[in-house]
Amino acid sequence: MLEVRNVTRVFGSRAAVDNISFAIDRPAFVGIIGRSGAGKSTFLRMLNRLTDASAGQMLVDGRDVLALRGADRRAWQSQCAMIFQQFNLVPRMDVASNVLHGLLNRRSTLATMFNLWPRTDIERALQILDRLGIAEQAPKRAEALSGGQQQRVAIARALMQDPRIILADEPIASLDPMNAQIVMDTLKRINVEDGRMVIANLHTLDTARRYCDRVIGMRDGRIVFDGTPEQLSTGVARDIYGADAGFNEAATSTAIPTDHEPDRSYADRMLA
């Protein structure tokens, strides 16, 4: 499905991403972990074509998405929707309109300016909000919602694009543990129920272990680990984070309360 071949991105004299290669052959839930500055965001931004690569290829079903230009590049961007730490909603706009803006690439500027949407699009936006458990928030301004609700609106906006891949750049870094769990459960649901690949940059080990089928560890722009959550031992984590023997995993924990286990049926169905 996705093959990353020798991808590099240089800023000035320094490689933020340094000759990385890996392949993902099914719509898995992939976590990318590593300390700040390891190159995680740069990688996602290259895949989404928000940042150009200096070298390499990213093949999706055999087609190099790094080489796409113009309309083809925009079409690819709607195929791999991006979710950000700070939600990136329009704060004063109502929730339903924020979701409808996921269709921006496909609509005329004029229709968008006047907020004119076909009935079928509006119904679909409301269905998606309903699916994510926030239908009653549709008429409210985005800024009136909690962080966790806003991130679910951002996920709804991404789903409006009907993407094949969802890229999430530290999607829970601004959320409290309970909302973090709701957002991660939502991403897992979309991954398993819809068969959409999710690639998420995560800053906490416990989240990576809990939700991912595969974890990629980056350090100084390179891949230093690529395996299953079970293989992600404390020693491996210490290496990824470049920490010394005093490395404490709790420092990378979201401390999700253990009395709120995620719904394991998603994972069980995935593994069946």
Ligand SMILES: Nc1ncnc2c1ncn2[C@@H]1O[C@H](COP(=O)(O)OP(=O)(O)OP(=O)(O)O)[C@@H](O)[C@H]1O
């Ligand atoms: N536009 C840019 N111009 C110059 N340097 C950049 C730019 N974007 C990223 N970098 C540098 O590239 C390196 C990797 O940054 P990147 O944001 O990809 O790391 P990260 O692992 O996502 O870290 P964080 O979790 O802090 O976002 C850093 O040294 C950063 O300073």
